[in-house]
Amino acid sequence: MMRCEYAHDDGAYVLGALSPAERTAYERHLAGCPACREAVAEIAVLPGLLGRLDPAGLEWISAPPPAESRVPKLVESAVAVRRRDRRVGRIRLAAVTLAAACLAVAVGLGVNWLPLGDGGGSGVEVRMAAMQPVRGAVPVSAEIGFNGTRSGTQVTMKCLYKKTADYTKAYTFRLIAYGPDGAMEQVGSWVAAPGDDVTFTGVTRFTRSELLRLELVRYDNTPLLAYDVP
Incomplete structure (x- = not known):
């Protein structure tokens, strides 16, 4: 079968x-490729996990980072490699490596979170x-529910299309x-x-006290649904 x-x-x-x-080209491709849609769904939780990483919290499980972080340079290098040869699987390898790092940190810090598609296997009942x-x-x-953790908020959403x-x-x-002072971050995409x-x-x-609003937006960033956290 052709790859x-x-x-x-x-x-x-x-x-x-991606540029x-x-x-845009990849999202057009996703519309007709179930395999790629499934691959995106499997790692859609990564942006939220990466946003929660606190370098200070890693000091007890890793050596102190250098004065100048290498992360921006590594990201730039990975993007440059992908553009030179999109057939090389280094971007996916980087994503998998980041996912493994997030999982290791989550386990080490005792963070409780559910993987995408888990039907509430944590035993925590979430009010929607x-x-x-x-x-x-x-x-x-859509319905939305929350489960606070020590370093953020787990968000569960059920959607009907x-x-x-x-x-x-x-x-x-x-x-x-959306959080205080206009701060915002992507929780995930699918x-x-x-x-x-x-x-x-x-x-x-x-955190649960900082979370002000959640919006479900479509591919062109048009907000469709919103929930203002009381």
């Missing part, structure tokens, strides 16, 4: 390493509340969290088609 030419782009897509043109349309009727309905005249194929959706029933679980660095 998908986009097989190594899921990590770069989720981590925001606007590359991202309905998200509201931002403007007019939208083809998506219906088919309309304007919504007939799979699109990318994102969940954005692809959904009309008729899908999606349960999404991600994490944000904002």
